[in-house]
Amino acid sequence: MNISVVIPLYNEEESLGELEAWIRRVMEANNFSYEIIMVDDGSKDASWSEIEKLKKLNPHVKGIKFRRNYGKSAALHVGFQAAQGDVVITMDADLQDPPERIPDMLAAWRKGADVVLMKRRTRAGESWLKRLTAHLFYRLINRISDAPIPVDTGDFRLMSRRTVDALNRLPERNRYLKGMFAWVGMPTVT
Numbered sequence: 035m036n037i038s039v040v041i042p043l044y045n046e047e048e049s050l051g052e053l054e055a056w057i058r059r060v061m062e063a064n065n066f067s068y069e070i071i072m073v074d075d076g077s078k079d080a081s082w083s084e085i086e087k088l089k090k091l092n093p094h095v096k097g098i099k100f101r102r103n104y105g106k107s108a109a110l111h112v113g114f115q116a117a118q119g120d121v122v123i124t125m126d127a128d129l130q131d132p133p134e135r136i137p138d139m140l141a142a143w144r145k146g147a148d149v150v151l152m153k154r155r156t157r158a159g160e161s162w163l164k165r166l167t168a169h170l171f172y173r174l175i176n177r178i179s180d181a182p183i184p185v186d187t188g189d190f191r192l193m194s195r196r197t198v199d200a201l202n203r204l205p206e207r208n209r210y211l212k213g214m215f216a217w218v219g220m221p222t223v224t
């Protein structure tokens with residue numbers, strides 16, 4: 035079984051080295067075969083030269099570079115198209131998502147889940163404004179959305195190959211990924 039880790043990133047030069055080392059530690063400790071796809075969403079800092087260094091250090095690292103900042107959804111979309119794994123895991127580049135949880139995510143997938151969402155226990159470190167706007171956003175979107183959108187789950191998630199294939203077949207150009215996951219409707223656990 036192959037794991038693709040897809041990471042959209044914008045101006046994350048400071049965390050990329052630590053992120054790669056952290057993921058590599060978990061993958062090697064568990065004997066997983068894997069690729070890390072880092073999608074540089076038009077960073078203005080040294081993120082891309084960091085990625086080039088990491089590619090030399092670790093042949094499992096792949097890099098994609100956007101000419102300008104297209105936004106996280108576009109970066110994820112391109113990462114999903116490049117990913118070759120039997121499962122695809124997405125995470126932030128800013129070290130907020132612990133790769134130690136990956137074996138648990140795989141266990142849930144083996145039990146039959148196509149999508150495994152990771153939920154934050156707390157939003158510690160986020161301002162009251164961010165918490166309030168997040169709360170209001172989910173209330174609003176769930177009033178107007180036909181497919182329920184899970185609350186307070188971030189972008190740390192696992193998807194089965196058939197889920198990624200289904201997403202890759204959707205022709206939307208303005209992609210609200212959380213809504214698209216919900217619309218595709220695969221068996222999901224949190």
Ligand code: UDP
Nearest residue numbers: 042043044046075103105106109126127128
């Ligand atoms: N990101 C990106 N393009 C952007 C903005 C953010 O690829 O235009 C990346 C960012 O580097 C991070 C992920 O998307 O890896 C989530 O961003 P952030 O951590 O700022 O979001 P939050 O955790 O606050 O939802």
Ligand code: MG
Nearest residue numbers: 126127128130
């Ligand atoms: Mg983040």
